[in-house]
Amino acid sequence: MLETILSTESIRKSFGAHCVLDGVSLSVRKGEIVGLLGPNGSGKSTLLNILSGFTPSDGGAVNVDGHDVTGLPPHAIARLGLVRTFQLPSMPHRMTVREVLQAGCRREAGLGGALRRWRYDAEVARLLDQFLLTRVQDQPASALSGGQKKLLSIATVLRSRPKLLCLDEPTAGVHPNLRSRMVELLKEVNAQGVTILVVEHDMEFIRELCGRCVVLDRGALIADCAPRELVENPRVVEAYLGKAVEKGKLTA
Incomplete structure (x- = not known):
């Protein structure tokens, strides 16, 4: 059995009276490529921010490669091997x-x-x-173009030789031709020993890249399955109300 590199236990987070994460527990095994999915407002970005130390949780625990990183700052978590990219990477002008x-x-x-x-x-x-x-x-x-900035941000964080790479919507704003190449690139990175957790809306991208998906809806974990099983899960289909199921995949 593969060793766990990331686990969360009962992560909770609220902003005022709004509960964003309600006791989320999940795990990622070494060598996996896992998709973190959910409709807008499901808590994906907040969870990623908590995992990487950019947002404190209100309760629960985060463990990275055997270390309790709950409440640690981003640089301390990065030293232990978890690094991340951002949906809108900011690049220096000079x-x-x-x-x-x-x-x-x-x-x-x-x-x-x-x-x-x-x-x-x-x-x-x-x-x-x-x-x-x-x-x-x-x-x-x-x-650089939006897609090239995404590629540069991924290449830059790889300089730190991470154990776990967390990607925040890597295909957002990326040309379709580059999207296919990104699947290949991330599989190459994974083959070099880097575990990947990817937050993404593009279901086709997830289906091509990931071996497993976890799905959030209104702050709760509602599915943990292979991408091909998503359309067969009534809770997932309901969460994506207003989406359509066509040709075996959820489409935006």
Whole structure:
């Protein structure tokens, strides 16, 4: 049985009188690609913010790779291996694409430092190529298209060699042609040993990428199943009221 890398127990969160998460417990095993789904307002983004330390919970616990990270700040959680991207990545105006990727390098002096710098530069070149950014490497990062910014944000967080990568709607605003390539890229990342949790609305993307889905509705976990089973789950279909079931998938 695969080891658990992420687990939550009875996570609760309210904003004023509005309950956003009502006792959510879930787990992700090492090596999985898991989709976190739900209609607007279901609590997906709030849960992701709690997992990554950007929002405190009102109760419950979060465990990352055997460590209780409940209430820890984002940088402490990232050191333990959980990193994330954002739906609308913000890029610096005065740094090129290559410089953004290089920014995480710790420059060291001496012969050992020179060797490490060579390795860092080789890694940057590899990521630029893998994420289709080589031809724009000298452009300002802020001038990239929405899809290219998504790719750069993923490539940048991979510099920290995460154990668990959490993605917040990676296909939002992405051209359909790039969306297919993103599926391939994330499968490559997963094959290199990175577990992935992805918040997404695009059901076809989830079906192509994920082996398992967890679904939230009004702050509660209502399904934990393979993507192909989503349309057979009456609670999921009801949660997506106003959506249609066509050709074996939920469509927006």
